[in-house]
Each structure stands twice: as structure tokens, then as C-alpha cells.
Amino acid sequence: MTTPVRRLSRPWMFLCASKIITPVPALGLFALLSATSLSAATETKIKFDLPAGEAAQTLKSFAQQAQREIIFSTKSVAGIKTNAVQGELTVREALATMLAGTSLTVFQDEKTGSIAIEVDPSKQSAGGVPVAPGQAVPQAAADANAISKDETIELAEFVVTGVFTRTKKMDVTASVSTVNTAQLAKLVPNSAADLLLNVPSVYVNSSLGEIRSIVYSRGVSANASNADMGYYYVSMQEDGLPLTNVGYSNWGPDYFLRADVTTERVEAVRGGSASITSANAPGGVFNYISRKGTDTYGGEVRTRFGLEGEENPYYRTDILVGGAGPLGTTYSIGGFYRKSDGARNPGYSMNDGGQIKLNVRKDYGKGSVTFYAKYLNDVNGWFEFYPANDFNDPRVAGGIDQSATNLHRPGKFSYVAEAPGLKRTFDPESLAHSVQKSIGADWTHDFGGWIISNNFKVSDSNTQWNTSASVALRDITRGSLFSNLNMLTGGVVPAGEWIFKDRTNGQIMARIQSAGTNNGSGGAGSSGLTVLENNLPRQDLVNGAVWSNNALVFDRWAKELMNQFTVNKRVGSHLFTGGSFFAYSDAYNFNTTAGRSVSTVTSNPTPMDITLITAAGSPYGAGQTLQITNPYGFSAEGSGYTLNEAVQKQTSAFFGHNWEINKSLTLDWGARYEYLEVSGLNNTGQANSTLNPANGGADGNPLTIFDNRISTRNATNWVYDRNLDTLSLSGALNYTINPNNSVYLRYTNGEKAPDLSFFIGLTNAFAIRNFATVPQKVEQWEVGYKLRGGAFNAVITPFYSKLGDIINTPITGTNTDNTTYSLQPLYSSVETYGVELETNYAFTEHFSVRAVATWQQAEATTWKFWNLGSNGPGDDFIVDIGGQDADNNPDWIVNLTPQYQRGRFTGNVSWKYMGARPANIANMFELPAYDQTDLFLSWAFSDRFSVSFNVNNVFDGDGVLNWAGYGDASSQFNRQNFTTRPANANTTFMIVPIPPRAYFLSATYKF
Template identity: 35%
Template sequence: MKKNNYSSVLAQRSTKGVLIFTLMLLLVSASTSFAQQLRGKVIDKNNGAIIGASVVVKGTSKGTTSGQDGRFSLDKLSAGTVKLSVSFVGYATKEVTVRVPQSTEVEITLVETEAALEEVVVTGVFDQRKRIDASVAISTITARELRTLAPVSAADLLKNIPGVFVNSSVGEVDNQVTVRGTPTVNRVGNDNSSGYFYVSMQEDGLPVSNLTGGGIGPDFYLRADVNLKRVEAVRGGSASITGSDAPGGLFNYVSKEGGPNFEATAILKYGFEGNTNPYFRADLGFGGSLNANKDMTYYVGGFYRKSDGARYPGFSMNNGGQVRANLVKTFKGGKVKLYAKLLDDRNGTFDFLPYTNFNNPQIASGFKDTDTFVGSGEAQFNYRYFSNGPEVNFNPKDLIHNKEKMVGLQFEKSFENGWKISNNFKYSNKSSRWNMQYVLGVGTTGIDATGLPGIWGNVSPNTLFGTPRIGTLSVKNALTGEEYYRSTQTARGVFSTQLDKLPNNGFIFGMGNALNVNVDEIIDQLEVHKQVGKSNFTFGAYFGRSKVDHESGFAGQYLSTLENRPSPLDVSITAPNGTVTQVTTPFGYKNNGIFYAHNILTNNRLDVFFGQTSPIGNKFTLDYGFRYNYTQFVGNAEAQSTSQLDFPLLFAGGYDKNPLTEYDNLSLVATTPWSYDRTYKSLSFSSALNYKINDKQAVYVRYSIGQKAPDISRITQPRTKESSEFLYLEPIKMTQVELSYKVQTDNFNLFVTPFYSQTSNLAESAFASDTVANTFYNTPPVYSKQRSIGIELESNVKISANFNVRGNLTLQDPKSVYKSFWDVGNPGKADDKIIEVKDASIPLTPKVLFSITPSYNTDKFNTSLSWRYVGKSPANSFGAFDMAAYDQLDFAFGYNITKNINANFNINNVLNTLGVTGWYPPGGFPASTMPENFTKAQREANPNAVWGARTTQPRAFYLTISYNFN
């Protein structure tokens, strides 16, 4: 009985054990089925880790992001097949199907695409993000768009960006880029490098140069060629903290890098500018990997170009090119890039055309839009600024000769726990040598009434003390010897004209602008990023040092005929005794070495900055930042002018010791150099709140206060030590508010951005003379304030798979809150006074900018038609007249001849319309150099006067053949 009981208990326990064991097996089996883990790694085509990529199990809420080494893991997955969706900004989203469990790590490669890159923002933000998530006003010109354009300059690429006004009418260099109504410049001379004062032109995230002004404009060293991958254009407040000394905007030209496989592009471009003047250009770029792992790549590219220009003076207006290269090594969590550039290029700029009718501007009778008055390239000569100085050669055919040698090193590294560090360093040596002729005014014959400027009053012992010059003046064509003009003076004010047949009854009076600038420059930017949860913190420092040797002056004054490709005028005076005095060089120059200024200075710039981006809930993102700027100009200056003449040399006949060669008699005395130290400190701030309505829509509001130190032209402006002592300028201050609504879908996007911008501390100083003291002086600075209210609209509509329309519209109302300036009156300081005007106009700033570009693209061909409209703008601050509105139509057609060969045909300015972009008043020199002084009453008193106009460039044709090796 007991035995049976024991057996029964044992059986029961055995059964229970089996049940427990079976249950445990089932649980283990279930856990194996429902708690699997999947591990993987996200990489790019160069096997580099992609950090922060999104990895989502399709059809579920399960997801994660890749870590510092690109690795990720997904837990609690069911056994079987799952589909993963992997995405990252700038890369095409990839879906992969994998089995769970996997014995090895899943490797997923993402590929960059142009379409994805269009959505990516790297400029104007401290962290890379999609455009829909970025609270900045930014537009991108992609590689696809770049292939269809035929820009006249690097700046010209920006002309269809909303809120941006580009004046590229002068040629390939010396352009203007202004943003949201910031002041522009009425170029009378040929130095417009301050046309980039409020913005930063960048290459791969660093400014082209620390400096603007004084012939050191960034576009002298910036070229768009085969190296260019895309352009990112930021307008508005975020630039105050993400860029150095650039409150108006950032324009970043991003370069190509090599890929894992060898690729090359050869481009030949031939065309005609101004209808018939030939243009030739060749680009070559190639790159690939250098090792088996394909984690070391290279890219080399450059161009050579020669063109006669739209207005041909008899010698090439653009001649030269550049080479750029980079070497990239990627490694776990980062990369290092070594890059370099060599540029050697000569560039000319276009001058004014004679115009009539202020209300409806027309080229004066007898002239056409392809005429040029830049002067003969034969006018070469040697001159000196002062008697014991070196001899300098002036050669107009050398134009603006720009050179740059640059080398840089960029480093990026991501660490565990959310840390990332990057540093970008470059050293460059830049130089610009100017040999430019530009028109100061147009004179007319009738010497009895007006006199040829500066001829009868030429500096010489005969005229310095009021002694009448007696004799016969003869004006000849220096190239042909034909005599155009002859007049005899028998006593002061008594003339007798025997010959008067100058072409078009007039002559050109101009200057030979001689500038010699050398810059050694270091730029370095360090950034440290820290990811804390979903917040990103950025700490950074920017350092720039520019050592500048800056010589500026006038090689002399020149006279030439008033006609297309003018001939120099040879002027001489024959005394009654038969002695001949040569007033000009054989090629029309006189008063050689008339002005000189020399500055040796160092510009030091140090910025420290901080930025934070943090989500607030699921919909809001807050970003804000500060930037502290320290700018210093320290150096020595010496300046000479006609108030410091070398009288002994003058009476001795100049530095050639011949009193009968009058053109070299004027010589200057070297002054005692003076030193200066100008320091500017400022703090900028910007903050924005972005609200993401959904994945396709968002709005943001941004408030910014940015400051800007004076440029180098303001530092080198003082002509005497005394004026230098009080010509200290306050930093310019920009206050900006912008609100934006963004819609972005697969077939449509729209960005609407109302803005308000106020610019204060706009300094003005007059350069005046005191004939009693026989000196020149600068008046103390006075300040103005202006504001601009407007709205920007940018849209891109994909109407069908092949048909697309892109458009931009800017409406703005720029006004001066108040404008202060000096009225220097008569020579001397006694009657100098400050005038203040309220609600003055902002000159040359259009109220309407509009462009629309429909395009049609297939696998075989593409075509587009771009129409751009620029509204009317005030001619000067006091509304003497309005510059007429103008438009331009550009056409492009591309055809893929084979898989590797592509042809593009472009017509710029199809209808050959000319818009006036700059002007000078009638009346000749010196009135021509003072457009701000021209009044409405003067215009009404002489409505048929001939005045000078700088215009957009005439029609041009280009054919481009590209061959891709891959």
C-alpha cells in the first residue's frame, strides 16, 4: 500500500516535472521567436560611417538611429523577414529586406543624390539639416541647374535668388551683391569691391577673403568652374552669428570631391559676346580613389578662358584661369581634407555709354551698345609718383591682374557620447595689380568757352603763378597723326580757333587707375558640437589675419577721342618762337603720378560664437546664438597729393630733366608716415522659433541684431595724418526681423518670407580742399539710418514628370530714416556744414525683383527660358530722377548626344535689352564724379543733356560641349 502510494506520488511529480520542462521549452521557444535582435551599420559610398541615420522597421513604430561608428541595433524583433527604411539628409532613402535573426552585421550603403541634396542646409546653420526644418532663408543652386547656366561671373549665379540684387554689368569681376535693400554703390570709378560689404562670399565654408574694399573684393579671387558642386545662398539674420562680419548674408560655393570610382569631365565652351566678339573657355575636372579601400579620394579641376568681352577695346578683356585640387581621407567617424588653389587671371571692366533722355534712357545718336571708351591699349608709359621713387610701368592691356596661391586643411571627427569637432584652416597669398583706364567725363569742343580740362591750366612754371600761356595748342590723333584741333592764345582769355573737327565734337577725359595690392592671409575656424538628448550645442572660434601692402594712385590723366575704341590724343603747345612743349605723352597721358597713397597694415579678426538648437515638444524647435567680433586695423600710412608738390623738380623739368616734356613735371613729395590703430568690438545675436505643422509645412520667426566693422577702404581713406586722427567710424548695426511660411512636397514647394531690416551707423565723410592752406582734408564722419520692408517669395512647381517652373519675387520698400552728409561749399572749412534729410531714397535699389524659369527635361534633352525683371530705382538720394525698369530674357537648350557627350546652347539677353545700372551726371569733370549732387532742377533745366550710363551686358551666344569619362 505504501509502495503504491509512493509510486503514485512519484508519477505525479514526474508528470508535473515534464509539464514544467515543456512549459520552459515553450517559453524559450517563444522568446527566441519574439525577442530577436538585429545589428547593422550605415555607410556611404566611400565606406565612411553615417552618423544619425534613421532606421525604421516599415509598418511598425520600431526605429533607431545610427551611432558614432554608423552602427545600430534593433531589439525585440520577431523571427522572419522585415523591411527596413534607412534615411539621412542629403542621401536617397533606401529600403532593404533582411531576415531575423542574422548571424552577421547588416551593412547598408546610402548614396547622395542631387534631389536629396536640394533639401539639405549646411550654410547659415550650426548643424546639417533639411530645409523644411531650418529656420533660415536659404536657396540652393544645384549641380543640375549649374549645367544649364552661362553666367558672366561667379556673382551672376545669384541673380535669381529672392531678396538678392546682383549688378554684374561691369564684367567678370568687381560686381555688386546686395541683400534686402542694403546700400549699393554708384560706380563712377572702377573700384567697387565694397559691393560685397554686407555679405560673405565663401568657398567651402570659409570666406574668400577677410577683407572687402580697396580693390580686395572677394570676386577678384572667386571663379565658378568645373569644380563647383552647388551654391547655397543665405539671406538675413542667421548670417549674423554663423558668418564672420556678414550680417546681410552668406553665399557658399561648395566644391566637388572625388568618389570611389574614376570620373572626369571635359568642357569646351565657345561663343560670341556683344554678338560678334569671340569667347573661348576650356574646363577639365577629374577625380577618383587612390587606394583599394577607397577611403582616400582626390579631385582636380580648373579652367582657362580668353574673351574679347561684350565691348571690345582692341585687346582681350578676360585672359587666364585657375586650378583647384583636394585630397580626402575618410576614417571612422570623420575625415581630413587637404585642398589648394592657384589662380592667375586678367580681367577688364566695362565703362559708361553716352545716354540721353532721363525718363526713357536711350543711347546717344551715333553710338551703339557694343561701343567702348576704355581707351587704347597702346597707351603704355613709365612714371614716378615722386622724384626719388621707383619707376612704374602703366600697361592698359594688363587690366586687373589677379593672382592667388592658396592651401588649406579641413578636419572633422565625431566621438562617442555625442561630441564632434571640426576645424577648417587656409593660408593664401593674393595680389591685384591694376592698370585700368576709366572715364571721368566727356568734354566738348569750343575751347574759347570751356577750355580743354587741365591743358591750358596744366601744372608748369608758366601757369603756376598766373602767367598767361601764349602759343598755339595742337591736338592730334596719337595713332594716325591727324590733327583734330588747333587754337592760339594771344593773351589770357583771348583765343583764336583755326581747326575744330574732333570726332563727335568732343573728347574723353579720364584717369589711369593704378593699384598694387598684396595680401598674406590666414583664416581658421574651429567648431565643437555636443549632442545632448535631442539638443545640439555649438561652440566655436574664428581667426583671420591679413597682412596688406596697399598702394593706390593715378598713373595720370588722359585724353582721347569721343568714339568707339577711342584714339589717344597727342597734345602739344608751340610758342611764338617755335619751341614745342609736349603736354601729353605720345599716347595722351599728362600729369603722370598725380596721386599716391601707401598703406602697410594688418587686419586681425577674432570671433567667438555659441549656438544651441533644441526641440520643444514634437512641433517646435528653438535655435539661438551669439557671436562676439573683435576687428583691428593697425598699420602705417603715407599719402601724397597735388598739395605736396616737388617744386624744385617741377622747375627743373620733371624727373626726365626736360621742361619741354610737361607730362612728367608734376611730382610729389614723400610725406612722413603716420601710424594708426583702429579697434572695433561688437556682439551679434540671432534667435528663431520654428513650428513644424507637419512633414510638409512649417513656419518660423527670427529676430537678429548684427554688426559690421568698416572695410579696408574706410581705413585707408584719410589723405592726411590730421584727418586720420578723427576719422574713426562706428560699427554698422543691422536689426532684422523675418517670418517665413514653408511648404515642400514632391511636386511643389513655396517659401514666403516677409522681412524688416534696419541699418544704422552708415558713415559719410567728404574729401575737401583748402586753397588758402594749400591742403586737402577729410571732414569728420556723420551718420545715417535706413530701413527696408519687404517680402520674398520662392516657388518651384513640378507640373509633370518633364515640365517644371521655378519663380522668385521680391517686393521691398527701402527708405532712409534720415540721411546726413556734408556740404563743403567753398574751399576751406569755414562754410562746411552738415545737412540732414528725412525720408530720402536709397539710390539704385530696385523695389521689385522678379524672375521666372519654365524648363522642360527628358532623358535626351532639356530646355529653359528665364525671364528676369528689375523694377525702377532712384538715381540718387534726392530723387533727381528714377532709373527705368528693365528686363532680360535668357534661353538654354541641352542635348545628350550620347551617354557621355552633352551639348548646351545658351543665349543671354535674347532680346538685347539694356538696363541702366549706374550713371554719372552731364557737365563733364568734376560734375561727373558727383551724382549725389545732381538735382531735379538741373535735370529739368537741361532735359536733352548727354549723360553717362553703365548698362547690363548686350546679347551673347555660347555653345558648350561636355564629355564625361566614367
């Protein structure tokens, strides 16, 4: 593939077949350290006989004698003198000799060995004149350059993500950022998604923990504002292919993505070209690129000990080893193991596991092939909501211990998941157990100017969940609590005396009398519940306040095959690219609940024991004691389930054209066609009656109610077979003002096909017949200005994006006979405009500042939903609250990092600011702005050994990213349901604060 250094008035002198091109200083070119970029093949020595002279001529002669592809601009190297080269040397040794002391820098292709030469401004004198051969580079310039290359933005490096061909960042007509190895080593992220905090306009919410994060950019967020669907518009990739190509509620890439010592860098593309260079991800592409092996043995060991929250321990070890293998190959193998109790400890480890990754590469001159494999096995939990007050300034309610949790306590039990007796074990310490096994091969070859690349991967991924879910404050005097316990009969709380006991000491915490006449909806009809005794704590939060918690069970897997093929060819000043992407995914989902629990609003609460003493008229007779919960405090196991089986096939064809119109102006455009086929079946298992004296349940005892609801498979499989095609277009004009200044204008019109969530929601005849498979539209404009200097780089990008045809979640109404009906889905749109800034400046040889900032304004131009009246569809009507600010889109996102580096010491402070943002589309209230400060200190005892100290959230700030509703709604987690602020200013709702302060001490040894 052609990899231009900058736009030229003439064709390039040679083509370069490449995938990743890494900048390498001309001095010491052959001394690549495996710990920073493990890649290069063994080279033989060649006899050189080159005199000193003008670079434009000597580089041509060098290419002929070395029989290597050399890419350079005759204009850019004009006037530069190179040194004489004599004797038998490797290509690297010869180039190091030839360019020593000049202002030229070498970029080598890791796959093919192809070489690009260009001027490095930091090696020029203060007046911009190239340094003469043999003359030392001024120290200030060298130090400033070292600082610059240690930062996020480096416009001289090459990128492979979001472009059709491997391209230098200075020439990319898209918004591309990189987080390099040096910067990764300074971070202790809460999740892999946290690395994207270093990228403009990317919203990252990792407040729940290592998994279930939320990532989107430029306001393209409508279906991605909840943790279960946090990657709806973006593609999270590993070495150029998605972690998984299917997405639906609580299945996504971050269950299988971990950043560790094997991660060389992250390339981030937001908006723009993402629509045409990646599969079904118009919001952005984030590619986590792995280190490759070199012919020099070496590696790295990192150990880390930390304290999270209230001194909860964190242990981690990363290891990487690489070197030369048999038959001229190189290899890299590494991974990590981590065990931590989490920032808020429930009594067991919140994160326990790791991964191992391997790649073996063979460079054979005309091309290369890399085989890679990964095995991930990790257990992760996440935090649930805390009670909060004051919509004007949401904070965790006073007296609530933020170092504790409301998650399930330790203790496993058996339950019947499905008739005729399928037994499972619920173990809260298992949390979300994710395993991914994958193997693949990446091949590139130059067929005489036709550059062919093919990246192939197969993977087997699965997650097993035994977790808390839908943890909410409930009121024991309202019917919805009993609905959550699956204890309503015909919408009525069964008559009798309900007793809630503390299982640890037998104390009665509450007694409730049900008249058996109340409506279980929790509304005014709940007056049939009378409090006989109430010893529950924290009644100041909610009258009759208790925690309701679901024992959620998932059994999910996806077996996938992906292949991306690319071919490109340069013809004069035109570069053409074509290719295809294919993904086959066989997905399975079974989810159910092992029961529900009710506990006091205390730190690390234990589920209460619940019994019902029946009243007259009960089918059991009066005075019978029914055991509602099992010995562990869980009710209603076997309360129904969901089964989904789906096969998804996605085929893409793409085309790109790059035309160097003249020495300054370039046209870059492309198109992507995608064809999506999804077929499968959905089944919603049904449970038998709970309160039935003829039903003895799993244990045969009709008085033990907790095991009476055994689910059976629904006789109806809802079968579907859908297909959809989409077309995305994007084009840009790039104008090179001079080698250090360029500007581009890009327009994109992309489409986003529905994720699997849409298809597994087809669970009735009305939905299958009426819910059309409609793609969302993403239209974007962006203008990018890039400035490069020896000590200062900057990218400024104004942008506009419009997200249209947003399908709001289809809802179901209730008829007068308590049967249900479905309503037509509604469609909405969001527009966003803003400005991104990414810059770093080396003020001195020791002090630099990196800044990443975004200002934006997002508006839901239309936002429609159904307003349901009384039972039956007769009084249902559509409401449009468009014109409000779009939710979860802050006005400012800032990351400012001043750094001081002198001798063996490096230190920086990272200040992150998240601006205010509407809590929901109705703008019921505003989540306030907050800031967080992180500290990094490092001391290098030698070139091999260093120690570092990190403090995340130094001042223990308590910003809020997640919230849930209030009152007694059956679902407090659909934030769009809440349109007006309650009259009572002290109404309790729920929030998840950002992780508390954490300390980490790390030691790194490179060998």
C-alpha cells in the same frame, strides 16, 4: 554635429558628425556619379541578417549590425515596412535592398558616413500612403521628383552655410537658398556673382564684366552701390571661409572667385543668421562649395565656344577628375581656362586665364579630414561708361557704337612711378591681373558625442592693374579737363595756345587759347579759355566733347590666415554650439597713375597729342612748344601716389543653442562677439611742379612735360592703431505644422565694423583725431513659411531691415589760402521691408516652372551730407534729404524659369525682371525697369555625352544698372553729388548698359 531630419518629441537616436549631407535616393545608393558629387569612402562588406518588418524596429537593428550612426524619426517612419536583408553586403548595398520600393530616402554625410533616413513625399501614392515594399514608384511621381531636384529649391537637402550645425533646409530658421549642380550646368554666367540671380532679394549688378560686381540683399546696400565696394555687407566664401577677409576700394572677393566645373553648388544666406554665423557680414553669406572625390574614378570635361556682342569670340574648357587615392583617400582635381575678347572688344582680350583646384579627403570612421588647394591666375577687364540722354528713359546716345569701347588702345610704355627713378611699364593689355594661391585643411571628429570641426586656410593674393579708369566726358573749354591732365598751376590753366592733334594722321582736332586768368574749377571763371578751332566729333553731346581717361596703376597684395573652430554637443533636447573665427591679414597697396589721355568721342578712340605754345610771361618764355603728352598720348605721369600698409586681426567667438521645446516648437538663438584690430600707415606721395624750366624730368628735357611730375614720398606717415568690438544677436522660433509645412520667426540685431577703406582714409591729423571707428547697425525681422510637396515646394518670407549709423564719405573743404580742411563725418540710415518668394512646381512629369521673386520698399529715413559754400568753413552747413526712396533698390526683382524635359531633351527660358529704382538718394531720376530673357537647350546623346546651346539676352535688351553724372564736375562718379535734374532735358550724362546678346555652344562628356 546633430543633423535633425525634423523636429521630434524625443531626442534623436544618434548624433551625426557632418559637414555636408547630400541627398541620395535609396534605390541605387551605392552608385554615386563622380560628376555630380564626388564623395564617399570605400566600404567593407558586413554580414547582415535582418527580417522584413516595421521600419522603426528594423532600422534600429540595422544600425546595430552595421555599427553605423542612423538618424531617423520613429514617428515619421511609422507604418512603413522594409525588406529583409541577408548575406555579406556593404552598408550601401544593404540599405538599397532594405529600402527598395519604400517611401524612404537616405541622406549620407560626406565626412563621417553618418546616415539619416526620412520619408520622401514623392515616393508616396497619390493618397499619401507609403508605397509597399517591392512595389514600383508611380512614374509620374518619380518624374516629378526628378524635375524638383533639378531646381534651385529642394527642402529635403542639407545646408552648412548660415547655420551653426548642418541642418536640413526644411528645418533651417533662416533664409537659405541653394543653386545645385544641375542648375549650374545650365548657366553661362557673366560672373560668379550672376549665380546669385537665382536667389530671392539679392541684387546683382555684373554689367561691368567678370569682376567688380555689386551684391547685396534686403536694402542693406548704402556702402555697396559702387563697383569698387560691391561686397561691403556680404561674405563671399569658398568651402566655408572668405575668399579674402579684407575689403577696401577696388579690392574684394570677386577678383579671386570663379565658378567652374569644380563648383558643386552655391549656398546663399541673406540677412538674419548671417550676422552670427559669419565674420562681419550681416547682409548675407554666399558659399561656393567644391566637389569632392569618390572611391569611383570619374570626371567631366566641358568645352565651350561663344560669340559675345558683335561676334567677339569666347573659348573655354573645364576639366574635373576624381577617384580613389592611396591610403583610403579620395581626390578631386579640376579647373578651367578661358579666353575671350569680351562683349565689347578694345583690341585685346578682356578675359584671359583660369584656375586649378585640388582636394584630397580621408574618411576614417569617427571623422574625416580634407586638404585643399587652389591656384588662380586670371586677367580681366571691365567696361566704362557711354554717353546717354533723356533722364526719363536713359539709353546710349544715338550714333554711339555699343560694340566698341572707350578703353585704352594697345601700346605699352615706360614711366617713372616714384623718385629717385623707380620705373614701371604701363601695358593696357595687362588689365587687372589677379593671382591667388591658397591651401587649407578641413577636419571633423566625433569625440563620443562632442563633435569638433576646424577649417584652416592660408592664402597669398595679389592684383596688378594697368587699366582705364574714371573715363568721363569732358569739355575742352572748361578748366576741369586740364585739372584731370594735372596741368593746373595754382588753379589756373597755363597761358598759351593748347593744340590737340589726331596722332594717327596729324590733323588738328582743336586749338584752345588760355588767357592764364581762369579758375581751374571749371565754373564761370573758366571764361579765360577761348576756342580757336574745333574739329572734334559729337559736339551734339557736350560742347567741346572729349573723353578723358586715367591710366590707373595698382600694386596690391594680401597675405592671410583664417581659422574657424566649432564644437557642438547634444544634451537631451538641447543642442549647444560654440566656436571661434580668427583671421590675420597683412595688406599692402600702392596705386598711382601712369598718365592721363584725351581722345575724341569715337569708337575705340586713339589718345590725342597735346602741346602748349607758351605765352608771354611764361617761365619758359613766349613761343616755346611744350610737349604735354608722351608718344602714346599720355600726360603727367608720376602725378602722385597712395601707399597703404595695414595689418588686420579679426577674432570672433560665437555661441548657438537649439532647443526642441516639444514635437512642434523649436527655439534657435545665438550670439557673436567680434574684436577687430587694425594698425598701419598711410602715405600720400607728392609730385613736384610740372611747368618748371629747371625741371628736366626723367629724360632731362624740360620741354617734355609728360615726365616732369616725379612723385616723392611724403615725409609724414599717417600712422594709426585702432580697435573695435561688436556684438550681434539673433534668435528664431520654428513651428512645424506637419512634416511638409513649417513657419519660423527670426529677429536679428547685428553690427558691421568698418572695412579697411575707412582706415586707409586716415590721411591727416584731423581725421586721425576726430574720425571715430563706429560700427553700423543692422536690425532685421523675418517670417518664413516653408511648404514641401512631391511636385511643389515654396518658401515665402516677409522681412524688415534697418541699416543705421551709415558713415557718409568724409569730405575735404578748401580754405581761402587753397589749403584744405576736413569735415566731421555724418551718419544716416535706411529702412527696407518686403516679401521674398522662392518656389518651383512640376505641372506634369515633363513641365515645371521655377520662380524667384522679391517685392521691396527701401527708404533713406535720414541721409545727411555737407553743403560747402565759398572757400573756408564759415558757410558750410549740413543737409538732410531723408524721407526719399533709397537708391539702387528696385521695387521688384523676378526670375521666372519654365522648363520642359522629355527623354534626352531639356529646354528652359529664364525671364529676369529688374524693377525701377532711384538713381541716387536725392531721387534725381529713376533708372527704369528692364527685363532680360535667356535661353537654354540641351540634348543628351547618351548618359555620358551631351551638347547644349545658350543665348543670353535673347532680345538684346539694353537695361541700365550703372550711371555717372553730367556737366563739368571734377568727379562725375559720386552720384550723391547730383541733387537736381538739369533744366536742359538733352543734357548728356553717362551709363553702362547690361551686356549685349551672346551665344554659347557647349559639349559635356562625363566619364
